[in-house]
Amino acid sequence: MKPMKKFSVVLSKSYVVNISATTEMQARQFAEFYTGDIKDISSEKDRVEQNFVIGEIECGINESLNVEEVSGD
DSSP states (O other): OOOOOEEEEEEEEEEEEEEEOSSHHHHHHHHHHSEETTEEOOOHHHHHHHTOEEEEEEEEEEEEEEEEEEOOO
């Protein structure tokens, strides 16, 4: 196996989130707050109490902005 180097990579990701909510403002807030790394992180309690459902989440953009080699451990 070739020796490996350690890198720090800054990523910019853009997602399309399909969500049902009462208002546009709630849809924005819930989509921002309850999504993480292409998955819905809301609980059933969150969805029932705040009346929203997050559907499919698609990654639209996934690009590296910067890469730097970092020192080993």
